Amino acid sequence: MMRRTHPALSAWAWLVYGFLYLPILVLIIFSFNDSKFGGTWAGFTTKWYGVLLAREDVREALTNTLLVALSSTLISTVLGTLVGLGLWRYSTRFRLPLTFLLVTPIVIPDVVMGVSLLMFYSLVRGGLELTGWTFENGFWTVMFAHVTFQISYVALTVRSRLAGYDRSLEEAARDLGASSVQSFLRVILPLALPGVLAGALLAFTLSLDDFVVTYFTSGSGFRTLPVLIYTSVKKGVTPDINALSTLLVLVTVVAIIAANAIMRPRPGRRGEA
Amino acid sequence: MLTLRRFFATLGPGVLWLAVFLIVPVAIMFGYSLLTRTDLAQVGGPLTLESWGRVFGYDALFREWVPDNLRVLGRSVLIAGFSTLLCILMGYPLAFYIARQPARRKSFLLLLLIIPFWTNFLIRVYAWILILRPFDLVPSLTATFLGMVYAFLPFFVLPVYSSVEKVDWRLLEAAQDLGASPIKAFMAAVFPQTLPGLIAGILLTFIPALGTFVVSDILGGAKTALIGNLVQNQFGQAGDWPYGSALSFLLMGAVLVGLWLYARSAGQKGLEELI
Numbered sequence: 001m002m003r004r005t006h007p008a009l010s011a012w013a014w015l016v017y018g019f020l021y022l023p024i025l026v027l028i029i030f031s032f033n034d035s036k037f038g039g040t041w042a043g044f045t046t047k048w049y050g051v052l053l054a055r056e057d058v059r060e061a062l063t064n065t066l067l068v069a070l071s072s073t074l075i076s077t078v079l080g081t082l083v084g085l086g087l088w089r090y091s092t093r094f095r096l097p098l099t100f101l102l103v104t105p106i107v108i109p110d111v112v113m114g115v116s117l118l119m120f121y122s123l124v125r126g127g128l129e130l131t132g133w134t135f136e137n138g139f140w141t142v143m144f145a146h147v148t149f150q151i152s153y154v155a156l157t158v159r160s161r162l163a164g165y166d167r168s169l170e171e172a173a174r175d176l177g178a179s180s181v182q183s184f185l186r187v188i189l190p191l192a193l194p195g196v197l198a199g200a201l202l203a204f205t206l207s208l209d210d211f212v213v214t215y216f217t218s219g220s221g222f223r224t225l226p227v228l229i230y231t232s233v234k235k236g237v238t239p240d241i242n243a244l245s246t247l248l249v250l251v252t253v254v255a256i257i258a259a260n261a262i263m264r265p266r267p268g269r270r271g272e273a
Numbered sequence: 274m275l276t277l278r279r280f281f282a283t284l285g286p287g288v289l290w291l292a293v294f295l296i297v298p299v300a301i302m303f304g305y306s307l308l309t310r311t312d313l314a315q316v317g318g319p320l321t322l323e324s325w326g327r328v329f330g331y332d333a334l335f336r337e338w339v340p341d342n343l344r345v346l347g348r349s350v351l352i353a354g355f356s357t358l359l360c361i362l363m364g365y366p367l368a369f370y371i372a373r374q375p376a377r378r379k380s381f382l383l384l385l386l387i388i389p390f391w392t393n394f395l396i397r398v399y400a401w402i403l404i405l406r407p408f409d410l411v412p413s414l415t416a417t418f419l420g421m422v423y424a425f426l427p428f429f430v431l432p433v434y435s436s437v438e439k440v441d442w443r444l445l446e447a448a449q450d451l452g453a454s455p456i457k458a459f460m461a462a463v464f465p466q467t468l469p470g471l472i473a474g475i476l477l478t479f480i481p482a483l484g485t486f487v488v489s490d491i492l493g494g495a496k497t498a499l500i501g502n503l504v505q506n507q508f509g510q511a512g513d514w515p516y517g518s519a520l521s522f523l524l525m526g527a528v529l530v531g532l533w534l535y536a537r538s539a540g541q542k543g544l545e546e547l548i
Contacts, residue, residue, distance in 0.1 A: 005369075005370060005373050005374075009366055009369065009370050010370060012366050012367070012370070013366065013367050013370035013371070016363050016364070016367045016426075017385060017386075019363070019423070019426075020385075020386070020389045020423070020426065020427075021389070022404065023397060023400030023401055023403070023404060023423065024389065024392065024397075024400060026400060026403050026404050027396070027399075027400040027403060030403055079286050079287040079290055080287060082282070082283045082284070082285075082286060082287060083283065083284050083287035083288070085283050086279070086280070086283030086284035087284070089283065090279060090283070090284075096536070098284070098288070100532070100536065101288065101291055101295075102291075103532065104291075104295065104529070104532075105291065105295055107476075107477070107480065107528055107532055108525050108528050108529075109480065109481060109483070109484025109485070109501065109524055109525070109528065110484070111484050111485070111486055111501050111504050111505065111521065111524075112299075112302075112484065112504075112521045112522075112524055112525045112528075113295075113298075115302065115504060115508050115517060115518070115521050116298035116299050116301065116302040116521065117294065117298050118508060119298065119301050119302055119305055119514065119518070120294070120297060120298035120301050123301055144294060145294070147290065147294070148290065148291065148294040148295055151287050151290060151291065155287060202391075205391055208393075209391070209392070209393040209394065211393070211394060211395045211487065212486075212487065216508065226393060226395050229393075229395055229396065229399065230395055230487075233395075233399050233402070233491060234491075237402055237403070237406070241399075242403070245393070245396040245399065245400070248392075248393050248396060249392050249393070249396060252388070252391050252392050252393065253388055253392075255391075256384070256387055256388055256391050257384070260380075260384055260387075
């Protein structure tokens with residue numbers, strides 16, 4: 001393995017890293033800028049964070065965002081973990097189509113997922129109206145949509161965590177007299193746990209960050225923070241949005257570092273990635 | 274062996290969920306693309322290929338081909354293609370740099386790459402307004418390109434990196450020992466080994482770039498409208514769901530064909546590593 005790197009290559013790499021972090025740094029700096037119009041530096045202030053926390057709509061969007069993220073993560077972690085275990089435990093000739101099914105939510109453009117769910121919900125609502133019952137797009141429609149793109153991430157993280165373990169572990173547990181539920185709870189789950197936690201953290205982050213799918217499935221009365229940011233940005237840049245963005249970036253950074261630390265003992269691809 | 278009972282205990286619920294919330298909606302979307310718009314956001318029969326005709330540039334009323342209608346499609350491909358090219362220029366060398374660092378430093382550099390990747394897409398795009406506005410570059414095509422590259426660069430670097438990490442460097446030494454110039458040795462011995470990652474990276478950049486509406490919406494303005502913007506508009510102001518469905522289906526078709534081609538060349542393992 002050659003460790004030698006050409007100075008030009010190093011310089012290029014650091015330039016690219018600079019490019020990746022410049023906008024985030026500018027965002028953080030401007031969130032402390034004591035100027036209503038951004039553009040120039042007018043001294044340090046934390047008042048925008050105060051302005052932000054005083055806004056009723058921001059608090060409501062924050063509650064919505066957290067509720068959606070927590071409940072969708074809970075559901076997708078259970079479903080995704082089971083899928084991950086199944087992928088690891090059983091060999092089946094449906095393996096390729098299954099992988100394809102799991103990869104699809106990750107690779108299809110989110111706008112496609114958003115609009116197809118929008119039509120799905122509208123059709124379901126139309127059908128339900130015939131029975132005299134109805135629903136509005138809001139918490140439930142957004143939350144179910146989030147679960148749909150989260151499952152794959154959890155499943156693949158769990159599977160990559162288990163990839164190094166021998167499948168006969170479960171058989172060994174069964175031979176020693178454990179029931180299938182016992183062998184799952186006492187042997188397999190503890191092994192998979194770091195993958196489950198990392199998957200759950202990633203799912204949570206994905207839900208917090210999602211704008212496009214939420215935008216199409218939320219209807220008019222229900223807003224999450226990314227939707228609120230979008231609406232504000234369309235109206236014009238305001239400093240309290242910088243503060244809100246900075247806070248969201250901070251949450252993401254903490255979640256990613258935590259997921260990374262949990263996965264470290266046996267880094268899978270998503271663990272490193 | 275995967276029995277039916279085991280299937281329902283493990284894979285079943287998740288697969289069922291994806292069937293209901295992913296496959297059924299996509300099937301519905303296909304159905305809608307064959308209907309006609311009757312009123313704002315209302316659809317009805319008869320079944321027609323009109324929306325599909327419009328996607329490929331046919332005028333709805335005169336049944337004649339108006340290449341002008343393909344402008345957005347063409348522009349999308351051009352903008353997404355050029356953004357992908359910029360990602361290759363920036364990201365391909367970066368993948369080599371990361372792959373050739375000592376292990377500890379490597380995981381730190383990867384983490385640094387991942388943080389923007391997981392940071393809210395909208396915020397990442399929005400941050401460029403703050404930088405470019407003083408230069409009077411919002412909205413502009415330049416801003417769109419910057420936003421695109423910034424949004425998709427990590428998607429490109431990660432698969433390339435995983436290919437570069439597996440490169441057998443002895444081949445490079447062998448090529449050089451046999452008298453090849455450094456560039457020739459690289460192209461003959463190393464470049465082909467990175468090809469699977471490069472193709473995955475291009476797919477993962479080009480496809481989302483085709484579909485995004487946020488970047489051009491926030492940074493580009495009306496002149497840089499892409500397929501994604503066109504779709505968004507059909508489900509917003511224009512209220513033409515059949516046309517929007519046909520466009521979305523085209524977009525998704527492009528993705529799945531790309532994915533299928535990739536799965537064929539890289540196999541099951543390659544498909545799993547894409548993630």
